[in-house]
Amino acid sequence: MSGLSTAKAMVTGVALLCSAAPVAVLAQSTTSSPVLLISIDGLRPGDVLEAEKRGLKIPNLRRFLKEGAYATGVTGNLPTVTYPSHTTLITGVAPARHGIVSNNTFDPKQINYGGWYWFAEDIKAQTLWDAAHQAGLSTGNVHWPVSVGVKSLTYNLPQIWRSGHSDDRKMIKALSTDGLYDALEHDCGAYADGIDEGIDGDETRAKFAARLIETKRPDFVTVYLAALDHEEHLFGPGSAQANAVLERLDAVVGKLTSAEMAAHPDAAIAVVSDHGFVATDTEINLFRPFIDAGLITLNADGKVASWEAMPWPSGGSIAIALARPDDAALTAKVAALLDQLASNPEARIAHIAARAEIAKMGGNPQAAFFVDLKPGALSGGFAAGAPLARPSRYKGMHGYFPTMPEMRSTFLMMGKGVAKGRNLGEIDMRAIAPTLALQLGSNLPDAQVAALPIKP
Template identity: 55%
Template structure:
């Protein structure tokens, strides 16, 4: 793993840092190639204009390169091992939590930009950023959460959002979309609500999350015509948010970030099969559920953490290592690398993982139980055409950073930076400090 800390170099070289309003917009799945290359036929005036007038970088992410751990790193400047958001879905080996995600701010174990800003007396708003349910002290919070995808989810958002929201914004911004809606229309609606909140609250710090590009890349694949069309519309939404923020305060710093890159996929490997065969997972009588387990994969897109029921059991650890080694030797199993606990620690991954398994390019991790025989390991086709979650040193997983505003060096390319460097730099611009950031800001 080549995951040594990379400093942010000199993101803000042109002037000393001073407190300024910051709008931080996350575009899920935005690769640097989309906005850095001008010969790819994409019309992205907002992103490319911000990059030309500001500073950009490719970003090495975290283990695993999936949405929630990455967004927690963008908020804390720490790796998942420190902030505690180890995956998208919570660890639920018996599958009782109805695919519950890390929606709750209380799950984040490190100091966040939201907390630092509120503690510094700043006005803060949030629209749809991951792990934002239950944030306190914000001027306005529209957190990301869903459960059933039915109209009851609208009541859930209303109950968990800042009192009166989103109903108070309907006349100005239209209906607020349910959290499970990852369409471009939903992103455009959330952008409209962000604009309304920026105008109403004049925040010192705003976070906005847009998800449709990620969704379309999963469905149609990276570089697909469908995904590219979505990004063009997201670019237009970003342009409107930036214009609204700078109409309120021309000194606003705009920070565009993403959480991970993307890779095309066509086949699935399924570590559940060899674990069931080895007796490490025992199924219910009808074969459709898990009755008990000694070791189990915790899938994360293109990789999987391996959790042990008894982490200190040396015999169990050796048994699991042998199962993984045998699977990795199978050329048809789609396994790239296996990390042990020491390598996971060095990469900043969860302390609860005894091993971490990475898929080969073109493969993703599956978790099907029914009929979990050898053939499931050997490359079932998948209808998912794009995936992330692979080890962060895989170049295709690189995320994006664009910073634009007063004092930001124009037209500067920082090369490849570490994702943990971003949050402390943003904190300094807001005029606050993160307690737990693992890398210092470079200004």
């Protein structure tokens, strides 16, 4: 059965527009093609759509507007952060369904050294890699989030880091497909450190990705680029530093596109991002009031000894987990504390969602509450001695509720079977994966939203 016949359409105008299932199903058998999926972390749609107005020279990205289909904005996940979003991009379902509910795993006693959701075994939904493999296609990956141990990848250079020490490269080598790291490093020189999020690291990984495409010719390839997000955090969205990096990433997109078209002249290429960005100035330490309320108890070293309720930060929003989720008295106590904080202008709280609203948005099922901060404020990590609010070290952030317009992300696609100059309007992030699955001649039957009308 086709994925489109079982996918659940959203009750929105966008979903109704995208529900032309018979056309997409027919296209599956006649216009399937190899696919290259490139993610530019933090790419705002306006940076492509209004490039000239913003003084950006990005001809390779602008090419997609004339030669392919594009969205004016992509509505994402709760929360709008990298790992949940990239897993939605690869599965077509929300975090509550695919299981990657934040960047960092829940670690109330800070024993995992800030560990992230690196391991693919945590994904509870079918991925595009799986769908391609089941269709008999070869697959490749360079640095995509949550890619350690993907069994359906033919060629895998996963994303993981621990310390930034040179041993990180040894770890990546050990976790990559046997022989792949050595072969590509022989041809391309030293690989980037796992924790290197700068533009030099992206250009190095792109060199490896291009060589992977040239030598292995996978039918479906994913490539992740982190540097724009890194600069937007440090200097703010639209800053001179971020714009300079975006222009270099545009050249990277051009090289990857050329490599893919040389290997597969009939390929389709998609460029996506995971979230937008807003400028920030204030860091909110929600741990402080939870400690003061006795919901978190510290030991003599200032570390967590025990807890009843714990903030789980995700940039511009904060999930609240309870040690006893079914304890009505504890739930009421935390609700009262959050209501009190919401009345305090210093806390910069825009909205508090409870379980029913979180579930409706497909957010973290472990969260009893989800706090959305106002634009300009971001959630800090655990800092027992810090005040509730202090100046932020970051100039830009994401992670807010997906209803914030500035959190819209990017979708661009061109190549075989893709209409030219097709404006898709605003779309749901969950529609991207089933669209790419059909392009590959496969499907994602559990996708929550119908594929996009990209065909000519």
